[in-house]
Amino acid sequence: MSGRFAASNKVALVGHAQSPVQRHAERPLGALAVDTARQAIADAGLDLKDVDGIVAASLFPTAGSHAVQDGVSTVTAGWMAEHLGADPRYVAGFQGIGQVSGAMALAVNTVASGAADYVLFYRALHNPRGSYHGNSMQSIEGPQQWTAPAGYFGPLAMIALPYNEYLQRYGATRESMAAVLVEARKNGARIPWSYWHGKPLTSEEYLAAPTLVDPVCRYDCDIPVDGVAAFVLTSAERARDLPHKPVYVSGYAHSAPAPRRLPLHWPLDDIIDGGAETARRLWEHAGVGPDEVDLPQLYDGFSPFIWFWLEVLGFCPTGEAHRFVQDGRIDSDNPGGLPVLSGGGALGNGRMHGIPQMLECYLQLAGRAGERQRPKATVGVACQSSPHYGGAVVYSAEPF
Secondary structure, rough: OOOOOOOOOOOOEEEEEEEOOOOOOOHHHHHHHHHHHHHHHHHOOOOOHHHEEEEEOOOOOOOOOOOOOOOOOOOHHHHHHHHHOOOOEEEEEEOOOOOHHHHHHHHHHHHOOOOOOEEEEEEEEOEEEEEEEOOOOOOOOOOOOHHHHOOOOOOHHHHHHHHHHHHHHHHOOHHHHHHHHHHHHHHHHOOOOOOOEEEOHHHHHHHHHOOEEEOEHHHHHHHEHHHHHEEEEEHHHHHOOOOOEEEEEEEEEEOOOOOOOOOOOOHHHHHHHHHHHHHHHHHHHHHOOOHHHEEEEOOOOOOOHHHHHHHOOOOOOOOOOOHHOOOOOOOOOOOOOOOOOOOOOHHHHHOOOOOOHHHHHHHOOOOOOOHHHHOOOOOOEEEEEEEEEEEEEEEEEEOO
C-alpha cells in the first residue's frame, strides 16, 4: 500500500447504536445484536430494505476452553443476514490482522466499489460464564507445547513481558500508569452505556489492586463483557440527505505480519518497530500526520498499549510515554491535554475491542457527544489491538 487512499473521505458513517455494556447480558448475544443493528439503521434515517450490505468484525475473544456458537457466543455476518430481516446483496466478515480496523476497511471498500449502497457494520462481544481464560487442557501439541506447560498461556502473560521490558528499559513505574487508569475510568464513568458508569477509579485504588501476572494488575485489563455496537456507512453523496452530520473515513492501515516467535511472545522492540510501520502506513494512506489529529483514541485493552501507541504514532518520543501521561497531559478536561481516552476506551467501558475508540470518533466528529462534546474535534484516529498486530482508522468531520 502506498500513497493516499483513492476513496479518502468518499465514504461516511451516518448512524450508530450501542447496547448497554454488561458483565453478562440477560438476552442471547444474537438477539442483542439484531436489536442494536436495527436501532443503528433507524438512527441513520433508513429502513431495513435500504441496507444492502452487512460487514462484521466477529470474534470470540477468549483464550480459554469455551465453545463457539453462532448467535450465542459470536455473531457472524452470515448469521446476521439470516436474522436481521434485510435483503443484503453483499455479506462478509473480516479475518486478518486488526479486527475492527480491518472490518471497517472492508465496509468502506464495499461502499466505495459500489458493491453495496448502505452497509451495516457491527461488533458483538460475548463474555462466557466461568473463568474467562480458563484452560482445561490436559495435553498440548504444536508450538504451544513449549510455553503453555510452563504457565505462559493467554494474553496476560503476553502483555506482561513487554510491559516489564518497558518499565526496566525506561525507568517507568506503575505510579505513572495510574494516570492512564484514572483518566480512562473518569471518562467511562460519565457514559451511560459503560460497564463502569458512575464508577471512577483513584490512583490509590489502582495501586492497591491485586497483581495477576507481574506487573499486570486487575485494573490494567479491560473487563470482559457482553455488548454490541453497530454503525451504518454510505457514500458521502448519499450521506448529505440523511439526518445526521456525516463522519468521513479518511484512511486506514493494518499492521504487517509480526516476526515469527514462540506463541504469545511479543518483545517490546517488535511492538515499537512494527507499530512505527503501521503508523507510517496510516499517515500516508489518510494524508494527514499526528500534528493534525485533535481526537486520538488509543487502544487500551491492556493499559501499556496507551504508552506504545503514543510513541509509535508520534505523539511523544520513544521511551517518554510514561512521563507524557502525567501532569494532565492526557486529561480530556484540560484544554491543552491530548484526549487519548476521552471516550473511556476499553478500560473505561469494558472489553469492546476497539469499539469505544471508533464510537468516540464518530460521536465527537458528528457533534453528537452531548454533554461530553468537545469544542474542537476535526480529525480523529481510532486504534485497535497492539501497534504491531492491529490497525487504525482516521476519521474527519469535513472532507480534506
